[in-house]
Amino acid sequence: MTGSLLGSFAGFSRQQKRSDRLALYFQYKNMIGLFFLIILIILVGIPYALYWIPKKLGYPGLGRVLSYSIGAIFILLVFFAIFEDALFSKSDAEELLAEQNTKLIGDFDLLENKSMSAIGDYYHTFTLKISDTDKRRIIQSIRNASDFRTKNTETWIDDSLFQQPNRYTGKKIIRNYETKPYFIRELFEPQGIGYAPKFRRIKISKKDDTLIFEDIDE
Known part of the structure; x- marks a missing residue:
């Protein structure tokens, strides 16, 4: 009887540890996904806003210059981070x-x-x-x-x-x-x-x- 209880307890402990590891794994994946989503929003949103706002004010040329400039800066930052x-x-x-x-x-x-x-x-x-x-x-x-x-x-x-x-x-x-x-x-x-x-x-x-x-x- 005691051996059966100990075996059940050990099995439960292993399952709990596996569950904890899976929870940490999915939590980590969610954090990584959120991080890349934020980066994507920044990379797309800022150049678009810098183009759209001057264009609405009647300065489309300025908008293109600003959006291209910030895009080039982001590309350089990514390049230096990778290399x-x-x-x-x-x-x-x-x-x-x-x-x-x-x-x-x-x-x-x-x-x-x-x-x-x-x-x-x-x-x-x-x-x-x-x-x-x-x-x-x-x-x-x-x-x-x-x-x-x-x-x-x-x-x-x-x-x-x-x-x-x-x-x-x-x-x-x-x-x-x-x-x-x-x-x-x-x-x-x-x-x-x-x-x-x-x-x-x-x-x-x-x-x-x-x-x-x-x-x-x-």
Whole structure:
């Protein structure tokens, strides 16, 4: 009798979990559909309104110029959004590294660059092959930092550093430490109330001459 009850309960739990997953899936699909509907309305509605209003006022030529101009701007924005990763350059990588007081003197190769985004989240990472001289110099800089320490694992967004009262209004913080596979330099910078703090990480591999950059907004 007890075994039968437990089996029924387990079956009910599995069905409930499947139902929950399906509900989340359809909720996500509905959100994506609504997002694209809003984008479609903006892409079609704004150019049309910019053409229709001047035309009604007796300026059809102005309406065409405005609608074509805003259409071209939207096309460019879509182009840059789609090809953002392909347009990323070595100079862009150097600018992001400079924010964490990290400069490359020797030549380097951009091995990989990719980004992902969702509602409220953004993740960007790239990997560089750097010179052995730059690797040793950056590692020495991390080791010489006053806050340098050894940790078992890398920090993440929910680390205590990101849960303090000044999460949104405090000062920029740069932290240096090492784990078993990497030497790591992290940057945390509040962006104001209502905005996700900036959280970026540079990792220097101990086994080869690669530098990994991560930008995480949650």
